[in-house]
Amino acid sequence: MATLQVLVVDDEPGIRSGINRILASYTVGFPFMEEDFEFSLIDAATGEEAIEILNNQPIDIVLLDNKLPGMDGMEVLAYIKNQKFDLDVMMITSYASLELAIKATRDGAYNFMPKPFTPQELRSSIDNVSKHLYLKRMTRKMQEEGKQIRFQFLSVMSHELKSPINAVEGYLKMMQEKQFGDKVDDYDKMIDRSLARLRGMRNLIMDLLDLTKIESGKKQRKLRDTNLSDIAQMAMDTMEPYAIQRSVRMKLSVIGSSMLLSDPDEMEIVFNNLISNAVKYNIDGGKVNVSIEDNRNEIIIKVTDTGIGISKEDQEQIFEDFVRIKNNQTKEITGSGLGLSITKKMLAQYNGTIEVSSVADEGTTFTVKIPKQ
Amino acid sequence: MSNQKKLILIADDDADYLFQLESMVKTLGFEVITADGQQNAEQLLEKVKPDLAIFDLMMETEDSGFLLAYKARKKYPEMPIIIASAATAETGYSFDMHNNHDSDWIKADLYLEKGIRSDQLHREINKLLKL
Numbered sequence: 183m184a185t186l187q188v189l190v191v192d193d194e195p196g197i198r199s200g201i202n203r204i205l206a207s208y209t210v211g212f213p214f215m216e217e218d219f220e221f222s223l224i225d226a227a228t229g230e231e232a233i234e235i236l237n238n239q240p241i242d243i244v245l246l247d248n249k250l251p252g253m254d255g256m257e258v259l260a261y262i263k264n265q266k267f268d269l270d271v272m273m274i275t276s277y278a279s280l281e282l283a284i285k286a287t288r289d290g291a292y293n294f295m296p297k298p299f300t301p302q303e304l305r306s307s308i309d310n311v312s313k314h315l316y317l318k319r320m321t322r323k324m325q326e327e328g329k330q331i332r333f334q335f336l337s338v339m340s341h342e343l344k345s346p347i348n349a350v351e352g353y354l355k356m357m358q359e360k361q362f363g364d365k366v367d368d369y370d371k372m373i374d375r376s377l378a379r380l381r382g383m384r385n386l387i388m389d390l391l392d393l394t395k396i397e398s399g400k401k402q403r404k405l406r407d408t409n410l411s412d413i414a415q416m417a418m419d420t421m422e423p424y425a426i427q428r429s430v431r432m433k434l435s436v437i438g439s440s441m442l443l444s445d446p447d448e449m450e451i452v453f454n455n456l457i458s459n460a461v462k463y464n465i466d467g468g469k470v471n472v473s474i475e476d477n478r479n480e481i482i483i484k485v486t487d488t489g490i491g492i493s494k495e496d497q498e499q500i501f502e503d504f505v506r507i508k509n510n511q512t513k514e515i516t517g518s519g520l521g522l523s524i525t526k527k528m529l530a531q532y533n534g535t536i537e538v539s540s541v542a543d544e545g546t547t548f549t550v551k552i553p554k555q
Numbered sequence: 556m557s558n559q560k561k562l563i564l565i566a567d568d569d570a571d572y573l574f575q576l577e578s579m580v581k582t583l584g585f586e587v588i589t590a591d592g593q594q595n596a597e598q599l600l601e602k603v604k605p606d607l608a609i610f611d612l613m614m615e616t617e618d619s620g621f622l623l624a625y626k627a628r629k630k631y632p633e634m635p636i637i638i639a640s641a642a643t644a645e646t647g648y649s650f651d652m653h654n655n656h657d658s659d660w661i662k663a664d665l666y667l668e669k670g671i672r673s674d675q676l677h678r679e680i681n682k683l684l685k686l
Contacts, residue, residue, distance in 0.1 A: 344641040349571035
């Protein structure tokens with residue numbers, strides 16, 4: 183239960199005590215709210231008193247009479263607008279002219295309640311204003327969180343792009359200063375490493391492009407009947423040279439039809455990411471099994487490796503942007519940390535899911551399920 | 556200045572950058588031990604007491620360098636610490652943006668942008684070691 187602070191500004195004591203009585207035991211709840219609201223009431227008999235209270239404690243809702251002895255309700259409203267207090271104002275007034283209503287609305291009053299009102303009228307107005315306040319605050323919170331996530335993404339991305347530049351630049355300087363000898367051969371290892379870092383950077387940029395396509399949502403998707411086994415085979419062919427180097431054997435099995443209405447480019451990204459991970463994080467001489475199974479209303483894709491495995495804690499984060507599992511076994515392996523997050527986002531567009539199960543030093547299985555329609 | 560070479564601990568999870576910084580600092584005439592991450596650095600700090608430490612900022616986590624600096628400062632209050640990062644200048648990230656890690660407990664003596672020139676680094680190290 184959360185409490186909303188309600189400030190009642192009215193010079194008639196009867197109205198103030200009436201509102202107090204009605205709201206003291208009232209609660210508001212909507213299905214989309216995490217908790218119900220109850221109300222705690224504070225009274226002010228004049229506008230001056232109201233401003234004093236507003237300046238000294240947080241208020242969520244103001245019930246504001248217009249006709250007050252000193253400064254009137256409209257002036258209090260203007261003050262609230264000026265100070266940018268985070269609250270909603272509801273005017274309670276006996277003779278509401280259209281002119282007054284327009285001015286009050288322009289100054290930020292959320293709604294009007296004519297006096298006299300019944301308890302039911304007050305309660306339903308309070309329902310509305312509480313809901314409005316809640317949604318207003320939620321929207322703002324979500325926007326702020328969105329900005330924060332975006333910012334974090336950009337910082338990590340700039341870090342990931344700068345690291346290879348620093349590394350390559352460092353090696354070039356060493357060569358320029360001939361720190362390790364006069365012959366080009368003396369720098370073989372550094373040239374290899376520089377090329378590897380540049381490759382990693384190229385992959386990162388490709389991944390970022392994939393991610394942008396998904397997130398902008400503007401990419402035109404070309405859905406057509408696609409044979410997933412062809413796509414899987416293509417991804418395996420791409421990995422073949424590296425797999426041969428590592429003596430990793432890849433096998434594809436298809437159970438039933440592997441046709442799916444989908445964008446072949448997107449499916450290629452899914453298979454490329456899963457299969458390249460299965461080879462990269464494998465042991466020398468290991469195996470990769472890819473299976474595609476037609477399971478009535480869905481297609482099930484499994485990619486299993488005999489690699490180093492992923493710990494339980496790490497399994498929880500691997501689908502996040504830029505997460506790479508860093509340990510002794512992975513430090514030589516390059517990757518952008520985006521592959522699985524892209525795969526997951528890509529699958530979400532098909533209402534598909536991806537899950538991981540893994541045993542340390544035995545291997546990992548990624549299971550993808552995509553509904554056919 | 557004692558005859559013995561000063562010992563510098565360098566922690567960075569980028570193997571290439573670690574190698575480059577290591578050879579740069581060695582060329583400047585220091586003894587170097589390296590760690591490939593926060594965890595590894597903590598283990599080394601249990602066994603040896605370096606005269607100075609240079610930590611990368613983003614290693615296992617995006618603020619590994621800060622955590623490491625905090626722990627190292629607790630263990631060896633007099634050891635100067637340099638934090639080197641590739642991310643700070645462009646984004647301003649990590650210093651004031653990080654709500655849960657206030658800057659008042661970040662115990663580094665100096666923040667350096669990665670890609671620093673060898674003579675600049677030498678000057679900074681000498682200053683911190685009062686050489």
